[in-house]
Amino acid sequence: MTNLSFMVACSFFMIFCGLWSFMKYHKHLLNSLLSLEFMMLGIFWLLSFQLSGVGGDIYFSLFFLTLAACEGALGLCLLIFVVRSHGNDRFSSFNLLEC
Template identity: 75%
Template sequence: MMNFSELSVISAFVMVFCGLWKFIGYYKHLLNSLLSLEFMMLGVFWLLSMQVTVMGGEVYFSLFFLTLSACEGALGLSLLVMIVRSHGNDRFSSFNLLEC
């Protein structure tokens, strides 16, 4: 029988791998890619916070990681807004690398 900590670690790894599978498999829209990246970051944050609490370390490192992932999300959303305004949609097939 598994205890709660082992089940939490397994579910965090499942979150990371499901996000990675979604990121690799479904790349038609930029928004889907950004959401899968955020899902992976949430799984990594969960693993990091569990590891810090088990080792008895400081929680500030996990808060720093959470701050950086929030900044990454804001940067991704601003990129999404810029692409939708310039191209009209967020499909990867409509992007032309030769346009300015």
């Protein structure tokens, strides 16, 4: 039982580290996307441990992982679009009034 609680604590640590890095290093779009993906990985790990502990289906966690991968691909597409249109990925260079 202590092994499972250690793994749950590690997944919460991953989530909070991702949240901290999202709040701390928010000047570049790539840093924000990487910290969001790190949080999603921690949530996936927590979800898989909780579902395996209860004896539930693992298909829900695979569905969650699929959605996280699609979210990552969408984020990378947006990153490529922003770098091609603005030249860099710094949030300070974005002009929200420009169409």
